[in-house]
Amino acid sequence: MKQSKYIYAIFEFLILALVLLISFTVLNSEYLFGWAAHNWKFYLILSSVALLFLILKKRLVSVFMTIGITTGIFVGNYLGALIKSYNESKILDGMKAEEIYGLRHHPGFEIWISxxxxxxxxGVIMQITVKKKRFNI
Structure with a gap:
């Protein structure tokens, strides 16, 4: 049991570190990855929370949060860029500066956090379900 906990921790750590490394290098020019590289302390705190769930014996929550961080940064970046370009196509001459600013907003961070x-x-629902099934058997 203890050995599998360490395997989960190492695997999750490697995935989260790889995403941060990609943010600092290859995809640094992309909006959300550049943001994560610039705000690396926030990313480390977010990653630490995911790993903290392992210590608290919430393995499924930890795994799902790691999956959420990893997939969320990709989906948030590219879906946010798609939404931004769609909104920018709505900009017309004579619009107020506030409207133009709002249409140029990249919603990637909000998508990522969501x-x-x-x-x-x-993960919490799965953790509760698995725990209930274990006690019912």
Whole structure:
């Protein structure tokens, strides 16, 4: 049991470190990856929370949060860019500066955080379900 906990921790750590490394190098020019590289302390705190769930014996929550962080940064970056370009196509001459500013907003961060929260909720539900099934057997 203890050995599998370490395997989960190492595997999750490697995935989260790889995403941060990609943010600092290959995809640094992309909006959300550049943001994560610039705000690396926030990313480390977020990753630490995911690993903290392992210590608290919430393995499924930890795994799902790691999946949420990883997939969320990709989905948030590229879906956010798609939404931004769609909104920018709505900009017309004569619009107020506030409207133009709002249409140029990249919603990638909000999408990323929403995906992380969604995956945490899924992980909590799965953790509760597995725990109930274990006690009913």
């Amino acid at each position: 995906i992380i929260i969604l995956f945490i909720v899924i």
